[in-house]
Amino acid sequence: MKMRNLPPLNALKMFEAVARNSSFSLAAEELCITHSAVSHQIKLLESWMGVKLLQRHSHGATLTPAGQILFTTCVQLFNSLENCINDIQQKPINHGITLGAPSSFMANWLISRIESFEEKYPEIQIKLMTSNDFKLLENEQIDLQILSLNRQVQLKSDLVKIHLFKDKIGPVLSSEKAHNITQPSDLLTQTLLHTESNKNAWSFWATQHQVKLNEAKNQRYFDHLNLMLEAAANGLGIAIAPEILVEKQILNGQLIAPFGFTDSDAEFTLCLKQNCLKNSNLQTFIEWIQYQVSID
Template sequence: MRRLPPLNALRAFDAAARQLSISAAAQELHVTHSAVSHQVRQLEQWLGKSLFVRHAAGVQLTAEGESLKQAVEHTFSMLVARCAEIAEQEPISEIVLGAPGSFLSNWLIPRLERFEANYPGIRVRLQTSVAMDDLRRHVVDCLIVSDRNWPSDVEVVSLFNETAGPVCAPSWPHRIAMPKDLPSQPLLHTSSRPHAWMEWASRNNVEPAMFTEGRRFDHLSLLLEAAAAGLGVAIAPAVLVERELSQGKLIAPLGFEPNNAVFALCAMRGRSDTAFCDLRDWLVKESVR
């Protein structure tokens, strides 16, 4: 008799490990947040090991969690393909797409339903990632990241130029009519883009050294929440604050301007399978909608 943990616990872990979010895993599995949390804890108890490190912005895999993630992904993919063969159905092609969490939630996820409607034979699994090493180690099949310089072993398809600018709550009490109004105000920074304020200041002919102070946040999502709560003025790419702007949670008092970076789809050179090419072509079309 095989000694294995409950299948539901493994499914919940698989979703949470790919998304690095219990909430996103619950949405994918169409269950509650507490149901996923319970299944993950049940699996950890069965193994006698912690699989995640939990923090305010989500979860991170432990070494044991990363090892189990790779095994579960491989096994589930084999099961899907073999079950499709037995049922004499065309197996669904699966692509793991990595991107910053803020890009996934603000830009890609709201559009993904259109892709699935047009390409029912392709399943896109989303994973929070910005590391080219994840691409090289085949943790993800492709990446959407923003950068200015690209490695030679990666094929890059530009999607759109990045624009960035200051954002704050609509009720922000301080005047922001020009760039020089900002150094005296509380500024918010994110560790993923530590030089964003200084680069913006330089482009706007304001002394960059005046933009180094202020609160710092690990993730852009926390940065935007702080700005919406009135804790200060943040700087962010326009594409990553579309939702907050449309909902009226944030405003961009000075607008957005190009910062010489490009959001691009990256894959290892030579990738030419039909599923990837369909996803690539769809992303290019969506980027100009």
């Protein structure tokens, strides 16, 4: 019988705690163990994975692109496991909020802000689940769903959508690549990077800027937006990405947007069931996220 190819599960538990708290010290305090024990387990996990998962710095810890992908999966699996255990033990489940969103949105926008909600409303537990469509919302496995939706999309009658912000997109690349890029057509001399989550992004942008995409030198595809952005930052090509999801990389100089960002035909939208509109916890979260959008 073939054994599962899984890393040490205790190390995964500690990794999730560090990533959620953005701190080794806070994770150690939460788990009631020493800082060095947490650090040892993270090193063990990174050695097993063969990739760096966390960047340590004086203010705590931040996730690498690989770490962001693993953290998103851990959150989803731990949430499911916790719910399963509660069901088996017949314990009442805390009436919190389960929020679904694409992993790229959670990693690049939501997770860095969610701590402020938890600090302000400690009585409302937030659970995050990776979700790229409405299935979980329609089946009432989650309470809220965030997606980038075409403005013309019509939802089912029992669903409500709340606009968050426009989904502006644009090419992003490393500073080394930027020297030879002075006009949109210059992009075709480089490898264009795509992500499976938005296969039409390049064609939409190219049409808006009168660029013939079929003349591109080369094209490469990635399963996850974060991997595509990491490739762009390392000079492997030019990515196309939503402005809201590359703000950090642009601010820290990892990426450059030579032509800015263009309104796409989509917008980031928060969706929920009509019959949940009066739920006080959901209303609290909706007001909080609308405020976060307004101050960005």
